[in-house]
Structure formats: C-alpha cells, structure tokens
Amino acid sequence: MKKGVLLVNLGTPDSPNTGDVRKYLREFLMDERVIDIPFYKRWPLVNLIIAPFRGPKSAAEYKKVWTENGSPLLYYGLESQRLLQDKLGEGYHVALGMRYQNPTLKSALMELKRNAVTEIVVVPLFPQYASATTGSVTQKVMELVKGWQIVPDVSFVQHYHRHPLYIKTFADIGNKYLRAEKFDHVIFSFHGLPERQILKAGIDSCCKLRGENGCVRKAYPRNTFCYRSACFETADLIAKELGLKDTDYSICFQSRLGKDPWIQPYTEDTIIDLAKSGKKSVLAFSPAFVSDCLETTVEVGEEYKEIFEENGGEHWQLVESLNDHPMWIKCLEDLVKGNEAHVPELDA
Incomplete structure (x- = not known):
C-alpha cells in the first residue's frame, strides 16, 4: 500500500509558439x-x-526562457518529482500535475489512482497561500x-512560507553572490495580487494593504492566509538568515496588470527609487517562485535590470529559484511527512 504525493505548479504552454501560448492564457485567465x-x-x-493581443508578446518572452529541455518550470517540476520519489522511497508514489495545461491535474490524479494509493498529499508549489494559486489547486483537485x-x-499543504528549509535554501543560493561581491541593497520581489482578492477574504481588519510599515509582518491566527503578510514574513526570515539589517533590503510586488490597485509597494517604483537614491548594485530575490520561469528570468532578471540601469543603477543580479536544490527536495519531504514540529512558533 502506497501513499500518493501530488506536486502541483501553475503551468506552462506546451511550446513558445503563439497558438500554444494563447491556449495557455485562455485556460489560466478564465479561472x-x-x-x-x-x-x-x-x-x-x-x-x-487579452489572449489575441497579448499572445504574440508573451510567446516572444517564453522563447527567451525556453531551453533544450523545454520550459524550465516543467523541467524542474519533473526533476523535483524524480528526486522526491528517490528520497521518499517505495512506500510513496509521486506525481506531477499543472493547474493549467500539461501534465494535467486529471492525468496526475489518475496516475495516483492506478497505483491504488491509500491517501494523497497535495503539495502546491506556491509557498505563500493565495486564492488564485493554492486556492485554485485545492478547488480543482476536490x-x-x-x-x-x-x-x-486527501490532504493539502496550504502554505510553507516560513519553513526553515525553504528559507535556508533561498539564503544558501543568495549567499554565493553576497560572498563573491558587495551589493548596495537587496530586493525581495513577490508576485502581486489585486488588493480586492485580499479584501474579499476578510483580512482587511488584520493589516493595512498600503504602506510597507502598515502590514502585519508575522503570522498569527487572524492573518494566517494573508498573502501580503506571508510575503513580508518570508523576506524578513531570509534576510535574517543572510544577516541583513532592516535598511539593507526592500520588499515589493511585481507583475501588476490593469488599472485596479494591486498590493504595494510596486517593484518598479521601488527599483526607480533605489536607483535615484544612489544605489548602484542590487541583488534581487523572487521567493514566490520555487522554479525559474518567465516571471523570474525575464521579468526580474531582464526587464527590471533595464529599469534599474535606465535610472542610474549599474549592476543588477537575479538570484535563481530553488529549482532542484537538495535542501529544497528535503523541504518537500518534510512537507509530505508533516515534519513541521521543528518550525519555530511566532509571536502572537
């Protein structure tokens, strides 16, 4: 008798061709x-x-990240599946599914069903809970x-934004850059969300959305599922692991779309302010993503680099995602087995 493990990431087009990108955008954005x-x-x-007009532009961006192994998000998903299977052993069967496109969640669940698993642990590959990611995966699996x-x-790992191994892995990857050269500042850029998605969850009484100092930066019962608060906590924990002072780093949110207000501060504004204040070299983390993808490699690694340099900055360095780092695979093992007892309690 085996236990099933379902790893789930957001998804990726089958190819960087415009038709496949449009197909992906339609499924993703119709959620x-x-x-x-x-x-x-x-x-x-x-x-x-969106799909007709944004499709060609997005296809050009996907071509920038596409490798001989295909989409990096899918490649590292399959690597994580393989490595986690090796670590868990014969008592488990690990499957990989994407919320949108291939491999589908349906095919991954049928794979577990064929292996007659007695239970399924669903691990969405999103460290911070959000309705649009973890919530969507939970709904679809059910x-x-x-x-x-x-x-x-069936059980779900809803969030792990403060798991010590997740934190330590990002710090370990970032440290190789901090040991090699001096940076004027560090940025933690997380994927953004419309403000309304947090307000609809009834979390507005727990923290203020506007202004960095207004947000509750530690978890407590009333804001456990607040995405913005979880992002601040993640960044603070990584910064502590790196030995950074409060003035050494900034926390901000990327990928804003449309005219409605999104959670702030915005990454673009933060970058411009840093460059104009005289910061010449910045190390950039994107800890909402556990695999390199369009939002890390292109958006943070290239587009934000251009903005920084256009405003007087000189050196912009992206910290790669967790990908197939051994400590990250150990973190996944911990999450599957429920080994959270060693996670320190936070102040209420």
Whole structure:
C-alpha cells in the first residue's frame, strides 16, 4: 500500500509558439479565482482582448526562457518529482500535475489512482497561500476526485512560507553572490495580487494593504492566509538568515496588470527609487517562485535590470529559484511527512 504525493505548479504552454501560448492564457485567465470578475465580463476580456493581443508578446518572452529541455518550470517540476520519489522511497508514489495545461491535474490524479494509493498529499508549489494559486489547486483537485467510487484521504499543504528549509535554501543560493561581491541593497520581489482578492477574504481588519510599515509582518491566527503578510514574513526570515539589517533590503510586488490597485509597494517604483537614491548594485530575490520561469528570468532578471540601469543603477543580479536544490527536495519531504514540529512558533 502506497501513499500518493501530488506536486502541483501553475503551468506552462506546451511550446513558445503563439497558438500554444494563447491556449495557455485562455485556460489560466478564465479561472474565476485568477480574474475574479463575473463570467460575462471575464470571457470577452480574456478571449477577445487579452489572449489575441497579448499572445504574440508573451510567446516572444517564453522563447527567451525556453531551453533544450523545454520550459524550465516543467523541467524542474519533473526533476523535483524524480528526486522526491528517490528520497521518499517505495512506500510513496509521486506525481506531477499543472493547474493549467500539461501534465494535467486529471492525468496526475489518475496516475495516483492506478497505483491504488491509500491517501494523497497535495503539495502546491506556491509557498505563500493565495486564492488564485493554492486556492485554485485545492478547488480543482476536490472537483476531480469527488466523483471517484473510492475517494482516498486527501490532504493539502496550504502554505510553507516560513519553513526553515525553504528559507535556508533561498539564503544558501543568495549567499554565493553576497560572498563573491558587495551589493548596495537587496530586493525581495513577490508576485502581486489585486488588493480586492485580499479584501474579499476578510483580512482587511488584520493589516493595512498600503504602506510597507502598515502590514502585519508575522503570522498569527487572524492573518494566517494573508498573502501580503506571508510575503513580508518570508523576506524578513531570509534576510535574517543572510544577516541583513532592516535598511539593507526592500520588499515589493511585481507583475501588476490593469488599472485596479494591486498590493504595494510596486517593484518598479521601488527599483526607480533605489536607483535615484544612489544605489548602484542590487541583488534581487523572487521567493514566490520555487522554479525559474518567465516571471523570474525575464521579468526580474531582464526587464527590471533595464529599469534599474535606465535610472542610474549599474549592476543588477537575479538570484535563481530553488529549482532542484537538495535542501529544497528535503523541504518537500518534510512537507509530505508533516515534519513541521521543528518550525519555530511566532509571536502572537
């Protein structure tokens, strides 16, 4: 009898060709948890405006990250699956699924079903909980398994933004740059969300969305699932592991789309302010992503580098994601086995 493990990441187009990118964008953006507006508004926005016009531009960006192994997000997902399977051993069966596109969640769950697993631990590869990521995975998995004749025990790892091994792995990767050269400042850039998605969860009474100093930066019962607070906590813990002072680093949010307010401060504004204040060299982390992808390699690594240099900066260095780092695979093993007892309690 085996236990099943389902690793889930967001997804990637099957190729960097415009047709495949449009197909991916349509599935991704039609998710009601991603663009949380009524269907009659979401459908024309996605299918008549975003996918047709954004498809070619996104395809060009995907070509920048595509390797001989294909999409790095898929490649490192498969590597993590293989390495975690080796570490867990014969008592487990590890499958990989993508929330959008291939390999599908349905095919991954059927793989576990064929192996007659007695329970399934779902590990979304998103360290900080958000409705648009972890919440969407949870909803889809439940929809897929509810019709099975035999429904095994299914549990979800909802977040692990303060797990010591997750924190230590990012610090370990970043340290190789900090040991090699001196940086004027460190940036922690997380993927952004519309403010309304946090407010809809009823978390507005726990922290202020606007202004870095207004957010509660540690977890406590009322804000456990606050994405913005979790991001601040992650950055603070990595910074502590690196030995940084509060003035050595900034926390900000990238990938803003549309005119509605997103959680702040915005990464672009932060970069411009740093460059204009005289900071010449910056080390940039993107800890919301455990695998290199478009948002890390292109957005943070290239686009933000250009913004920094255009405003007077001289050296911009991206810290790569966790990818297949051995300590990250050990973290996944801990999450599967529920070994969270050694995670320090935070002040209430």
